[in-house]
Amino acid sequence: MRISLLLITSILTASAGRSQSPVAQPAGGESPLGKTSNDPFPSPINATDGIIRVKFAEFASIPFLGEDAPRLMLLVDEPGTKRLFVHTMQGPLYSVSYDGKKVTEYLDVNAPTWGVPVQFSSHDRGFQSFAFHPQFNQRGTRGYGKFYTYTDTSNITPKADFLPNGPGHIHDTVLLEWTAKNPMAEKYDGGAPREMFRTAKAFQIHNGGQIAFNPLARPGTADYGLLYVGVADGGNGGDPYKHAQNLSYAFGKILRIDPLGNNSANGRYGVPSSNPFLKNVKPGTLGEIYAYGCRNPQRFSWDPKNGNMFMADIGQEVVEKVTLVKPGANLGWNIWEGSFRYGPRAVGLENRHGDPEVTYPIVEFDHTDPLFQRSVAVTGVFAYRETAMRQLTNKLVFGDNPSGEIFYVDADNLPKGGQDSIRRILFDDKGTTRTLLELIQQKMQSQGKTPAKRTDMRINLGPEGKVFVMNKFDGIIRVLVP
Numbered sequence: 001m002r003i004s005l006l007l008i009t010s011i012l013t014a015s016a017g018r019s020q021s022p023v024a025q026p027a028g029g030e031s032p033l034g035k036t037s038n039d040p041f042p043s044p045i046n047a048t049d050g051i052i053r054v055k056f057a058e059f060a061s062i063p064f065l066g067e068d069a070p071r072l073m074l075l076v077d078e079p080g081t082k083r084l085f086v087h088t089m090q091g092p093l094y095s096v097s098y099d100g101k102k103v104t105e106y107l108d109v110n111a112p113t114w115g116v117p118v119q120f121s122s123h124d125r126g127f128q129s130f131a132f133h134p135q136f137n138q139r140g141t142r143g144y145g146k147f148y149t150y151t152d153t154s155n156i157t158p159k160a161d162f163l164p165n166g167p168g169h170i171h172d173t174v175l176l177e178w179t180a181k182n183p184m185a186e187k188y189d190g191g192a193p194r195e196m197f198r199t200a201k202a203f204q205i206h207n208g209g210q211i212a213f214n215p216l217a218r219p220g221t222a223d224y225g226l227l228y229v230g231v232a233d234g235g236n237g238g239d240p241y242k243h244a245q246n247l248s249y250a251f252g253k254i255l256r257i258d259p260l261g262n263n264s265a266n267g268r269y270g271v272p273s274s275n276p277f278l279k280n281v282k283p284g285t286l287g288e289i290y291a292y293g294c295r296n297p298q299r300f301s302w303d304p305k306n307g308n309m310f311m312a313d314i315g316q317e318v319v320e321k322v323t324l325v326k327p328g329a330n331l332g333w334n335i336w337e338g339s340f341r342y343g344p345r346a347v348g349l350e351n352r353h354g355d356p357e358v359t360y361p362i363v364e365f366d367h368t369d370p371l372f373q374r375s376v377a378v379t380g381v382f383a384y385r386e387t388a389m390r391q392l393t394n395k396l397v398f399g400d401n402p403s404g405e406i407f408y409v410d411a412d413n414l415p416k417g418g419q420d421s422i423r424r425i426l427f428d429d430k431g432t433t434r435t436l437l438e439l440i441q442q443k444m445q446s447q448g449k450t451p452a453k454r455t456d457m458r459i460n461l462g463p464e465g466k467v468f469v470m471n472k473f474d475g476i477i478r479v480l481v482p
Helices: 002-015 436-446
Strands: 052-061 072-078 083-088 092-097 103-108 127-132 146-153 171-179 194-201 208-213 227-231 253-257 289-292 297-302 309-313 319-325 363-366 378-384 395-400 406-410 423-429 432-434 458-461 467-470 476-481
Touching: 072 127, 072 458, 072 467, 083 127, 146 194, 146 208, 227 297, 297 378, 309 378, 319 378, 319 395, 363 395, 378 458, 395 458, 423 436, 432 436, 436 476
Parallel strands: 052 423, 127 208, 208 297
Antiparallel strands: 052 476, 072 083, 083 092, 092 103, 127 146, 146 171, 171 194, 208 227, 227 253, 253 289, 297 309, 309 319, 319 363, 378 395, 395 406, 406 423, 423 432, 458 467, 467 476
8 A cells, every 4th residue: 555655656657747756755855754664753853942043134136047946055255256146947157246135147157158058947956056266366276266066967978987776868967167268257257167077867856956165175275176076875765786885886975086186087187186085996886986875965164163075965754854964975875865764764862873884873863753744854054153142152053954953062072863952043033933934934935935944054254253144935035143
């Protein structure tokens, strides 16, 4: 009966234009439907104790694309040019002045000029991420003017560098290098991008994650100028091709490459000598791999105090997680979902932390918690070590994408899994406590639009300790204020 129900659910949801897993789940968030276990965390997240209330302001507005809201994805500070940059899933990349008053389209990756049309869908596919080389504004350096975009594209004619472990080819995810002539120019003034690598995708969902340079790395150190690339397991749910645990495939991994090198298989980028699997004796192991066992590495960042790398990895049926990532780490998927065995009737408290070779989460939360909607998907994550927002100092901040719930734990006393230590961050709206979803709904009403039922939240750090909160529905970048 259960198999039949799931099959019917998959067919119905697929007919609505979504590629689904054998366990029913909506694109862009994971559903408790089809769950085969009891609640792994019987005690819900504490919804009232330890709440941090933060004030906010509307910092900047990104223009709608016709009637379509700009589906904001990532905000990055580029200190060399003293500008913020933010992009939408549809293709545009905008620059935003430090005071938020000037918003300019810097580049449209989807423009026909570039020949890499963005394959966009509302949740999973599109312009995934971007990153500026740390030497972007340093004239005379090899990284001068260079930045990188990570994009799902419908152009699948070129040969892919990384193939799935099974049939199907729906689209590609492409890493591109762009070179601006003048990094200070208001708009991108360089030529066509250079393709670094592309991965062929057998399914629509679980594509690219974040790309980023470690901002703590300094010239002369091993990590300086190396680009981290999050690659999801490729779908379709449950990792049917067993990518994440297979070191011969790029899917389900965090890769680390030297974008200015040339010792890769295709000669277009470098494989750093310090990568943990470069000298692995097992034939077929990819030297690009930094960590493996990821499902959908949505966001990662580094703690300015101690260099810890944290990753927010979207779960499937039961658990969302934040993990402390070390070089060469096995993060568990698809044998483990968070701290629990993945698979029919395998999730149970007795199965926690059963493999000493696996890096288990420092914090995780349950899809069935009363705070959440039908969809649940972790986002974030960053350790706040600034003092501009003193309530957040020394907190590890992350959240839930669909509901817009923002959470924190102690960054100096990291938990060892579970959700008991999680506390909420809520918004102070002129003396009234609100959630982000309530703020978005109010704004959309004022815009004359039907209020959204979810937030698709993103949270990012900016200069001078600023914290920015974005979403995919009202086009507003909000900033937390002391």
